[in-house]
Amino acid sequence: MGMSTDTGPGTSRGSASGTRRPDEPATGLRETKKRETRQLISDHATRLFLQQGFEATTLAEIADAARVAKKTVTNYFPRKEDMALDHQDEFVAGLARTVSGREPGESPFAALRRAFLSAVAAQDPVAGFAGPEFIRMIVESPTLSACLRGLHDQREEALAAALAEATGASAGDITPRAAAALLGGVHRVLFQRIQELTLAGRANPEIAAVLEGEAVRAFDLLAPALADYS
Amino acid sequence: MGMSTDTGPGTSRGSASGTRRPDEPATGLRETKKRETRQLISDHATRLFLQQGFEATTLAEIADAARVAKKTVTNYFPRKEDMALDHQDEFVAGLARTVSGREPGESPFAALRRAFLSAVAAQDPVAGFAGPEFIRMIVESPTLSACLRGLHDQREEALAAALAEATGASAGDITPRAAAALLGGVHRVLFQRIQELTLAGRANPEIAAVLEGEAVRAFDLLAPALADYS
DNA sequence: GCTAAAATTACCTCCGACGTAATTTTCCCC
DNA sequence: GGGGAAAATTACGTCGGAGGTAATTTTAGC
Numbered sequence A, B: 001m002g003m004s005t006d007t008g009p010g011t012s013r014g015s016a017s018g019t020r021r022p023d024e025p026a027t028g029l030r031e032t033k034k035r036e037t038r039q040l041i042s043d044h045a046t047r048l049f050l051q052q053g054f055e056a057t058t059l060a061e062i063a064d065a066a067r068v069a070k071k072t073v074t075n076y077f078p079r080k081e082d083m084a085l086d087h088q089d090e091f092v093a094g095l096a097r098t099v100s101g102r103e104p105g106e107s108p109f110a111a112l113r114r115a116f117l118s119a120v121a122a123q124d125p126v127a128g129f130a131g132p133e134f135i136r137m138i139v140e141s142p143t144l145s146a147c148l149r150g151l152h153d154q155r156e157e158a159l160a161a162a163l164a165e166a167t168g169a170s171a172g173d174i175t176p177r178a179a180a181a182l183l184g185g186v187h188r189v190l191f192q193r194i195q196e197l198t199l200a201g202r203a204n205p206e207i208a209a210v211l212e213g214e215a216v217r218a219f220d221l222l223a224p225a226l227a228d229y230s
Numbered sequence C: 001g002c003t004a005a006a007a008t009t010a011c012c013t014c015c016g017a018c019g020t021a022a023t024t025t026t027c028c029c030c
Numbered sequence D: 001g002g003g004g005a006a007a008a009t010t011a012c013g014t015c016g017g018a019g020g021t022a023a024t025t026t027t028a029g030c
Helices: A029-052 A059-066 A070-076 A088-100 A110-121 A132-137 A140-169 A175-199 A204-226 B028-050 B059-066 B070-076 B088-100 B108-121 B132-139 B142-167 B175-199 B202-227
Strands: none
Touching: A059 A070, A088 A110, A088 A140, A088 A175, A088 B070, A110 A140, A110 A175, A110 A204, A132 A140, A132 A175, A132 B108, A140 A175, A140 B132, A140 B142, A175 A204, A175 B175, A175 B202, A204 B175, A204 B202, B028 B059, B028 B070, B059 B070, B059 B132, B088 B108, B088 B142, B088 B175, B108 B142, B108 B175, B108 B202, B132 B142, B132 B175, B142 B175, B175 B202
16 A cells, blocks of 8 residues: 655756756656665565564665665655555545545445445455455554554545535535544445455355455445445 | 553452452452552553553553563553553444433434533543544554554444334344444544644644534434434 | 765764563452 | 662663754766
């Protein structure tokens, strides 16, 4: 998950001749090497984390493995956690984007249910699918577990904003936030369930089969409350 | 919130003659001084946290203020956060206890709604009522915010266990966990709402009045899903 | 090429977390 | 009420992550 926000040390270009729009692909040599360095560090970090655990791996080890200075590591990744959890932005924005981009006439509830079921069918990492070692790395590290909780929280917050916009709720209305907590909560419980089954040694197709049924039950539980919410 | 679990360094008694049951009030001089030292540290820590912020306060400052060694501080409070968030156990166990101890014939949903409304009426700190400085201390500290998220998570987990026991759900059933996420989510959103209004400068009675209405709306939203769940 | 900006680097401090051994305080039993 | 055991407190040390600074190297644009 995540991290599309941070592109590394110093994203701005020279101020004298601003010929480049900030959202261009950035095809210069400097940007290329920046991406390479970032990927190099991330790869070595991930490998070490999976091999010997997140907490047991030090920044110095990562820097040595990637053959860069320790400071370069912390320049690209201000926090150690950012090297382990990738695609954070995608994860956080996912539910909100599902609501914002839903078919006309479709309720947020229906859109989110459909999105989760197809994510399960596709064994999408954003839904919780990952290798057992990766999940073990997270659950065995208090730091990473706390970070993941924070991501679930941000995701719910973004969903609340999308729901408020979709339903035209007034500023102080608590309903979008409550609805986001309910919908986000179901997604989170199912996410955790996928991780739990992965840790239990089940293979992804089997997990997808189990989750399909459990997801239907969980969303059915919530349906009487939110099916008509829009 | 919390911290009833950790009574300080070394709770066990002499092994030669175990004449005392471990759950006795512990009225000896040693236990008294232990409680006093613990309270002394906690008081100075809380004062410093509120004065200059959580992150800006160091363990050395706290130790100096309490006139004890730095190691004594970390003996009583393994993590810095534990000095700031009190009554953790009470907070975590609250919802589960409400379900376990509900009136016969009352649904978990009704019991939890009733409990929250009376907590609001009583301006209970466990529901989110606290001084603005205390709440500011939390929201301005990433460490404390993450810790509070973790407490909400533990609370939901305990609630899921209580719901599974109350409804006699089978071991692998996802329903209690989903229901706990929904009920815990509503409680959490309302908790955050109380904090938000407190930060906005509203007085507690005014907050209680606002929350009463919002809580009814939030629980009403959830009612069609869970009113009959038991 | 030359110049300015950005990236990388080698040090640095600070603080929380943790461990260990020595010292003092308290307790229990004789 | 004194002696020995246990526990609490203490001083001291290490380690790792976070963060800052100035110097050096690399790249981009003229």
